[in-house]
Amino acid sequence: MKNDKYGRFTSHSEPGPGDGGRTGSWRVVRPIIDLAKCIPVKSNKMACFTCWLYCPDNVITRTIPPTIDYEYCKGCEICAEECPADAITMVEEAEFVKKEK
Ligand code: SF4
Ligand code: SF4
Numbered sequence: 001m002k003n004d005k006y007g008r009f010t011s012h013s014e015p016g017p018g019d020g021g022r023t024g025s026w027r028v029v030r031p032i033i034d035l036a037k038c039i040p041v042k043s044n045k046m047a048c049f050t051c052w053l054y055c056p057d058n059v060i061t062r063t064i065p066p067t068i069d070y071e072y073c074k075g076c077e078i079c080a081e082e083c084p085a086d087a088i089t090m091v092e093e094a095e096f097v098k099k100e101k
Helices: 037-041 048-055 078-082 093-101
Strands: 030-034 089-091
Touching: 030 093, 037 093, 048 078, 078 089
Parallel strands: none
Antiparallel strands: 030 089
16 A cells, blocks of 8 residues: 555555566467557657557567567457557467477
8 A cells, every 4th residue: 555646545556577477388379569550660759558558467668669578478469459550460379489490
């Protein structure tokens, strides 16, 4: 319990990157950002970052360009669902396994 920025007494916790633990190898799909469609990259402004806001694991950076920490990303697809520019595509992990072989 602590005071929030408005002075209200509140129960509030901040998520930290990877609070859900390392993902390991069980993620089925991986989010890939198309930078050509990404709003902050296109505008070179600190705009949008809806993906950063909604990611439950806090693994997307609020930077230009935004980046995703795949060590902790769970592949939940929320970022792809919420991106207003349709810039995030979920790609099967099997595609990356094939490339890495
Ligand atoms: S939500 Fe989409 S457009 Fe907005 S910063 Fe994320 S990837 Fe870029
Ligand atoms: S798929 Fe889920 S965990 Fe991974 S970056 Fe997107 S919102 Fe975050």
